[in-house]
Amino acid sequence: MAYGQKIIDHYEKPRNVGNFGASGDVKQRKDIGVGLVGAPECGDVMQLQIKVNQDSGVIEDARFKCFGCGSAIASSSLATEWLKGRTLDDGLAIRNTEIVEELQLPPVKIHCSVLAEDAIKAAIADYKAKNGLAAKASASA
Amino acid sequence: MRLPIYLDHAATTPCDPRVVEAMLPCFTENFGNPGSRNHGFGWRAEEVVDLAREQVASLLGADRKEIIFTSGSTESNNLAIKGGAYMYARAPQGSAGRGHIISCAIEHKAVLDPCKRLQKEGFDVTLLEPPRDGIVTREMVERELRDDTILVTIMWANNEMGTINEVPEIGALCHDRGIVFHTDATQWVGKMPTDVNRDNVDLLSLSGHKIYGPKGVGALYVRRRKPRIRVQAISEGGGQERGFRSGTLNVPGIVGLGAACEICQREMDAERERLLTLRRRLEEGITSRLDTTQINGDRDRRLPNIANISYGFVEGESLMMALKEIAMSSGSACTSASLEPSYVLKAIGIGDDLAHSSLRMSLGRWTTQQEIDYAIDATVRAVSKLRELSPLYDMHKEGIDITKIEWQAH
Numbered sequence: 001m002a003y004g005q006k007i008i009d010h011y012e013k014p015r016n017v018g019n020f021g022a023s024g025d026v027k028q029r030k031d032i033g034v035g036l037v038g039a040p041e042c043g044d045v046m047q048l049q050i051k052v053n054q055d056s057g058v059i060e061d062a063r064f065k066c067f068g069c070g071s072a073i074a075s076s077s078l079a080t081e082w083l084k085g086r087t088l089d090d091g092l093a094i095r096n097t098e099i100v101e102e103l104q105l106p107p108v109k110i111h112c113s114v115l116a117e118d119a120i121k122a123a124i125a126d127y128k129a130k131n132g133l134a135a136k137a138s139a140s141a
Numbered sequence: 142m143r144l145p146i147y148l149d150h151a152a153t154t155p156c157d158p159r160v161v162e163a164m165l166p167c168f169t170e171n172f173g174n175p176g177s178r179n180h181g182f183g184w185r186a187e188e189v190v191d192l193a194r195e196q197v198a199s200l201l202g203a204d205r206k207e208i209i210f211t212s213g214s215t216e217s218n219n220l221a222i223k224g225g226a227y228m229y230a231r232a233p234q235g236s237a238g239r240g241h242i243i244s245c246a247i248e249h250k251a252v253l254d255p256c257k258r259l260q261k262e263g264f265d266v267t268l269l270e271p272p273r274d275g276i277v278t279r280e281m282v283e284r285e286l287r288d289d290t291i292l293v294t295i296m297w298a299n300n301e302m303g304t305i306n307e308v309p310e311i312g313a314l315c316h317d318r319g320i321v322f323h324t325d326a327t328q329w330v331g332k333m334p335t336d337v338n339r340d341n342v343d344l345l346s347l348s349g350h351k352i353y354g355p356k357g358v359g360a361l362y363v364r365r366r367k368p369r370i371r372v373q374a375i376s377e378g379g380g381q382e383r384g385f386r387s388g389t390l391n392v393p394g395i396v397g398l399g400a401a402c403e404i405c406q407r408e409m410d411a412e413r414e415r416l417l418t419l420r421r422r423l424e425e426g427i428t429s430r431l432d433t434t435q436i437n438g439d440r441d442r443r444l445p446n447i448a449n450i451s452y453g454f455v456e457g458e459s460l461m462m463a464l465k466e467i468a469m470s471s472g473s474a475c476t477s478a479s480l481e482p483s484y485v486l487k488a489i490g491i492g493d494d495l496a497h498s499s500l501r502m503s504l505g506r507w508t509t510q511q512e513i514d515y516a517i518d519a520t521v522r523a524v525s526k527l528r529e530l531s532p533l534y535d536m537h538k539e540g541i542d543i544t545k546i547e548w549q550a551h
Contacts, residue, residue, distance in 0.1 A: 003462065011462060017530055023539060039548030040533060041493030043456055043482065047532035065532035069458035073530060 003070055004104040010074035015081050018063045019049050030054070033127025035119040044068035044112065046076045048119040050083060050091070052127055059083045059091055064119075071109035075099050075116035088124050144466045146512045150351075150505035151300055151328060151447055152470055156397065157353040157506070163400040164355065167393035175390050176381060186392050193399025197360050200402040201345065202336035206365060209382045210395050213359035214327040215251040216375075217346035220361055220386065221323040222255040222294055224372030225344060226264055229291040229321060239263040240291035245277050245306075246270050246488040248296050252325050256294070265289075274439040275302050275489045279310035286314075292321045297329035297345075301485040301501055302438030303447030305329070312341025321370060327351055331405035332413060332444055337362055343370045349394065353506060354401030358394030361385075416445040416504050419513050423502065424448050426517035431524055433537065437486060437499060446504040449486075451495040454534040455527045457482075460500060463523035467516055469502045494533075494543070 177183025378387030
């Protein structure tokens with residue numbers, strides 16, 4: 001399968017790889033939201049962490065790790081770039097179709113963008129839950 | 142060393158230049174139709190086809206009258222399985238209970254799909270599920286035999302793992318019970334010594350392009366004595382190939398197949414040793430430098446040229462992307478366009494997570510030690526890089542059992 005130039009760029013030079021510490025510590029920290037979506041048996045797992053300025057509600061930093069194909073890696077790398085500097089609500093406004101368009105994902109890879117959107121939602125929901133801003137968080141680690 | 146490196150010889154092989162050399166005259170000077178019985182053009186074409194038939198038969202320990210030329214293994218499998226089932230059916234078309242067929246879940250689609258077709262047409266099909274070592278044994282077949290079993294079809298060697306099934310033993314069992322035995326020997330033939338009489342095979346499929354011959358040509362061996370096996374023709378017409386397979390013979394292809402068989406037979410023993418040494422170097426090189434890897438299929442009962450390795454916590458497609466200078470395969474070529482992990486690895490009980498993380502490298506006649514060393518280094522580098530990215534590898538290192546997490550399957 002031939003990949004588009006933007007996918008290859010993100011795949012070869014992934015942005016913002018990593019996390020904000022050991023999983024146990026991150027879980028305790030109220031300024032960090034974690035989203036873990038996908039499943040190993042489906043061939044994709046994305047972990048997205050956001051660090052939020054608790055006064056302004058702006059996402060100051062974002063990190064990812066991804067088990068998945070090149071498109072999944074590129075989608076999550078792009079998501080971290082787009083999240084930085086956004087408010088939580090602006091973050092939630094990111095749609096998978098924008099990721100598809102930006103990376104020019106082929107139809108068989110659209111699920112990668114859906115997963116990235118899910119990871120964003122999960123990370124923000126986790127942050128909100130930790131800070132009593134919303135009732136429930138979905139998947140978290 | 143030239144890049145990219147080709148390590149996908151189980152998918153197809155380049156033509157040996159000696160094969161091309163033998164084929165060339167058949168396109169221009171010796172272009173006759175072997176079916177033309179009344180002039181020299183036809184006779185000369187028939188002569189080279191006869192020689193090729195002898196070369197193929199010789200590689201199999203068969204008689205040349207037992208070789209039917211086809212377009213490749215897929216057609217040979219269809220002719221053997223469907224043609225065999227129709228010929229030995231217990232009840233006429235349109236009724237149920239037409240007979241029982243035994244095959245195996247890790248066969249190639251070119252066997253599984255004809256079996257599925259027969260199932261729809263009133264035959265019963267049992268698919269064996271081999272254990273983790275991937276080997277289909279005589280005992281497994283024996284357990285499923287029924288009074289109305291008419292056909293057993295088990296591949297000689299598996300195309301994804303290279304594992305070798307107990308073909309001579311299964312053949313002996315079938316002969317004892319008077320059941321027709323077919324084997325898809327596409328990956329086996331040309332690499333391993335074959336004798337259809339010693340090995341108790343009734344029907345055997347082979348393909349030209351897996352053994353350094355051209356694409357679009359193959360053969361079906363059909364036993365003529367002890368017992369005489371018959372199959373019903375699938376394609377009908379001019380009655381070529383003793384009526385088993387109508388259609389003007391593909392003379393250049395057939396001549397190429399014959400030449401390819403002769404070269405394989407002559408060079409087999411030395412080549413097998415050479416490939417084994419390289420494969421051992423490849424597997425040891427990779428598994429000694431990376432943790433959490435696993436070689437799939439029985440370690441010993443395997444073809445010498447296939448290495449199927451799972452890399453824990455790394456996804457196969459992204460690994461292939463990192464190894465773009467090496468041509469290889471995740472799953473078999475026919476299925477690698479889909480997002481499904483290998484059904485073969487799943488069938489032998491390798492979890493979906495590892496099945497997604499498996500790559501097959503298959504070595505060939507011109508694979509060099511330098512290429513193997515490049516492949517080892519590139520693989521180790523790529524897996525290490527992707528593990529840096531992998532949340533699953535982090536969890537593994539933190540001692541979290543990822544099979545215990547409740548994943549949100551999507």
